[in-house]
Amino acid sequence: MTRYLALLRGVNVNGRTVRSADLAAVVESIGGAGVRTVLASGNAAFDSDRDPAELKPALEAALEERFGYDAWIVLVEQEALAAVARAYPFERIDDVAHPYVVFGSSDAALDDALAAIGTNDVDLLQRGAGVLYWRCPRGSSTDTPAAKVLARAAYRATTTTRNLRTVEKLAAA
Template structure:
């Protein structure tokens, strides 16, 4: 049995609204246990006897069928999530700058983002793992930050999602329960 964090991309923004209670009910139809949603932005922790890739496929299929949108998720197992958090050189709490981690289900996409993001003026990136890249943005300026604009491009939509480092920490804590 493995513990997973499942990060849904693009829900409760842009007209795609999924209530967390409805999401939990839908996920209960899958072979997942200890399903918990965190916050209202598509963060789920669960356990399963299948691989992360199988969880990804099951959850994306379910979301597409049940909620009728082009669903994409990134699934990270507990050891990888713990390593990502431990490796992040940026603080979890800072009133001036917020720390983010862009996660990907495709390391080649993360390579591409790291290469192009590293070319942006004023952008500092830290590669945390094959599936994770950390960066910071001024408080209140996240969406306008150069890396945020880069990672929001359509070519990254199906394989990436970004979370505040504090959210990853909350997911790790929820896995311990």
């Protein structure tokens, strides 16, 4: 069995509530085993023998059916997620900036987002394996150039962001 992390996009914000117990039940309904939800931001760790190309749409469909929204997830193997956390290229903890990881549904989506963001004096960005590493000033994670691009409709269905501490917790789930 492979340990996976399902990272849900856009839950527990803007009135879209997904309780941890309900999320776990949905994952179990598609055959996920050893389900553990992590934090209240739409993260589920679970084991499965299913092919990821089959697992992702099955979980999205089950989420849509249960919660009534157009569900989109990033599905990552736990080992790959741990490697992403270890590879974070910027300062991890300091008093002036937040460390984030932007997960994408495809390399093309991430490359497009990176090109749209461009170079600026506020955000530090670097492309990684299946992710964009992002570091931005504390208190401005919703209004930097990168944040504004990632909030566009074009990227809402293809990217989801987690802070580095959450990624590290997920890697251990």
